[in-house]
Amino acid sequence: MNIGILLPLILIVGVMFMMSRSAKNRQRQASEMRSKMEPGTGVRTIGGLYAVVKEVNDETVLLELTDGVHAHFAKNAIATVLGEDEFNRIVHGIEPDEPEGLDHDAQAPAADAGDADAKEAGDAGTAEDAPAEDAPIDLSKSDAATPQDSGAPRDGK
Template sequence: MFLIAAPMASSGGSGITLLLPLILIVGMIWFMSRTQRKQRAKQAATVAALAPGTKVITTSGMVGIVEEVDDEYVTVEVSDGVLVQFVKNAVGRVIPEDVADEDATADEDVAEAADEPADDKPEARDTVDVPETGDSKVQDKAKLPPTHTEN
């Protein structure tokens, strides 16, 4: 009886194919940590630049003007005479002065428009032809399709 030696079939690939998923995972973790580091640096720069008179939005959505800056806290005026104290890291972002000026200008434009007299002309209304009579009828509001059907 003769035994023939034949090479065994390779079940796996080379070492590179085994390392490729590991390299991808390490790369994703590095990229995410890099992005978080940039965000933390940007937040730290924002907090360091706080000064009285700066308009800010907190992380909870409160909008106000910085009145006082301490080592750990920021006092923000959210309404006339209403002062609220926040931790410095609660300041989400600073509203640039030009955006605040545009908002004030838009508010003034709305106030001026409200002061102008309104036209006494009635609004144009849609008319619907009634098929039985051939008359036109003013439609008060749009007809909506039924929300359910009865059996």
């Protein structure tokens, strides 16, 4: 047999073996993750729905979507089992407590010092020139510029 024919066949078989092996690893990891489900844990379904596990059966899981609203899902429909901190951050907007020792204000003086240098040099504008960082942005259409009807056709003819 010619080496030119044999080498591509060996390469194809090797790639197929590696792909099936990685797929088995992903299935194993998914089944381990789903086995960690217990009542009270937060989950995300493959459809992107966030819920709390109420009951785990052999092939189904009972999820509480909101207070008093329950639904049965297949275990395979659970995409991710979330930790308590991550679930609260995503669903309720509760940020986890920061560990002590982290100081977010440590970088603020350096930025203020740069602003002070710019003001001394006369390069800084007034507060009216710069947009306020914390000011809400108004997206109403009343402030938008309305196009003037010039009477000319729009298609350029």
